[in-house]
Amino acid sequence: MRSHIHIFDLAADSARTLFTAEAHVEAPNWHPGGDRLLVNADGRIWTLPLDAPALQPVDTGFATACNNDHGPSPDGRTLAISDKTETGKSCIYTLPLAGGAPARLTPDVPSYFHGWAPDGRTIAYCALRDGAFDIFTMPAAGGGETRLTRDLGHCDGPDYTPDGAWIWFNADKPGHAQLYRVPAAGGAPERMTRDARVNWFPHPSPDGRQVLYLSYPPGTEGHPGGLEVELRLMPATGGEPRTLLQLFGGQGTINVPCWAPDSRHFAFASYERDA
Incomplete structure (x- = not known):
């Protein structure tokens, strides 16, 4: 398997x-300091x-x-x-971003980290509870989980918006995965895409x-790898999307927040077909 890590420049559109x-x-992920990325490979970060x-x-x-659901806190001190x-x-665990002993957050499994609140006090994740995968939040210091979705x-x-007001996510309630957002404090989810394509892993830009x-x-079906x-x-x-590029990838390409702090760049992974 050959993998490529790329950086997209919005100004250059390339x-x-x-x-x-x-x-x-x-x-x-993009490190909050802006000078490095964090990636997953072979069960390690x-x-x-x-x-x-x-x-x-x-x-x-x-x-x-480790799977590919990980991310640094906004202050650059902690890794989930x-x-x-x-x-x-x-x-889900947290540990010092420089490395150290993991501290367990989620009593129940499976749970998959996806995003930090902008103030670093809360994490958002998906988890299998009562036979369904839904969206939850939990204090980053530990505590009870809050369920934000049902029956989707x-x-x-x-992934949080930069003002912390909304959490974007994907759900397959219409029959295939579409994008939604839900108030981070709880409330009714709002559907944000309505098309025939199967849409996953929304990431609001820092601006x-x-x-x-x-x-x-x-x-x-699902979010497999090895597809165009x-x-x-x-x-x-909300509104009409534009396609930035086509690539061979899927699972692993942008599973987690990947924007640079400047909102002008983002990182992503692509792969090569087996010969």
Whole structure:
């Protein structure tokens, strides 16, 4: 498996390849400091400096079966990860961003981290509860979880708007995955896309103006890898999206928040077909 990590420049309307690996590297986050990325590979979390791109391991203690749902806190001090080493199913932990011992957050599993509130006090995640995947929040310091969705089918990919007022996510209630947003304080979800394509993993830009998301061909089930997909951008208030590029990817391309702090760039992963 050959993986490529790219950076898209909105002003230039083009992408450049930052890093290529003969391994499955996925789910790039942008470090809050702006000088590096965080990625997942081989069950571990790695940093990828922009000026000298090479994978550098993050010490996650016993957690060596991390999936691609991870992300740094807005202040750059804490890393949230999703790992199944301890429980056999995905569980959310936090640890120092520089590395250290994970502290468990979610008593119940499976739970998959996806986003930090802008003030760093709350996380958003999807979790299987009562036979359904729904969207939840929880204090980043630990505590009870708050359920934000019900009866929308499979929900996934929650990510906060920069003002903390809304959480965007995808749900397949209409029969295939579409984008929604829900008030972070709780309330009625609002559907934001209405098309035949299968839309996943919405990420509001840090300036609050746009939402980036992954768009699969009609008829796609779930969020698999190894497909021709599109990265699309739409106004944060809703409206017609535009396709930024087409690529071979899917799972791992933009599972987690991937915008640069300047809102002018974002990171994503693509892959090469097996020969």
